[in-house]
Amino acid sequence: MARPAAPAEHDEAAEVVPAGKSKKKLFIIIGALVVLLGGGGAAAWFFSQPDDSPREAEEKLQKAPVYLALETFTVNLQDSEQYMQVDITLQVPDQAQVDAIKLHMPRVRSRLLTLLSSRHADELVSAADKLKLAQEIQAQVVQPFDPKGKPQQVDDVLFTSFVIQ
Structure with a gap:
């Protein structure tokens, strides 16, 4: 009966190792999402800015x-x-x-x-x-x-x- 206990311990160790690898993948995925969202937000801000300064825009409206x-x-x-x-x-x-x-x-x-x-x-x-x-x-x-x-x-x-x- 000692034999069946040994494979169970081995299975727990096997489960722990993939859990560590999945956390590493999870951190990589989260990091990639943060970079993509940050880049998308920066691009949206950049493209939403008017070409002219507010002063030039006012002058165009006044003219x-x-x-x-x-x-x-x-x-x-x-x-x-x-x-x-x-x-x-x-x-x-x-x-x-x-x-x-x-x-x-x-x-x-x-x-x-x-x-x-x-x-x-x-x-x-x-x-x-x-x-x-x-x-x-x-x-x-x-x-x-x-x-x-x-x-x-x-x-x-x-x-x-x-x-x-």
Whole structure:
């Protein structure tokens, strides 16, 4: 009977040795998982970062143009039976300027109608003439609406339609 006891002791020793090897494999697998998860997390963080710094992103947002389309102007030109029909769009730096101009739109339209109706047809023929008119329109719009108010900001005046008949 001593013989059967010996193989049982041998089986316990055999079971202990593979358990040690399986712990080694378990540590290797856990270590590999930690490395993979850490690498995946690092890659996700790296690729989720914006290309620009926050300051550059803000500058890009601030530089986005804001446009305000004015209603069509139709005016009789000086000393002729011709008239001009023009669509004007203003480029302004921000929505606050759009709101300020819209608030005083009757005053803006009055200024521009006076300016446009004071022109002669032969003063509006060339591209240079139209550029000069755009600058004069800009000068009229940026004038303060209130005597003690500050001027509006208008970056550009764009003609979207320009007809003289």
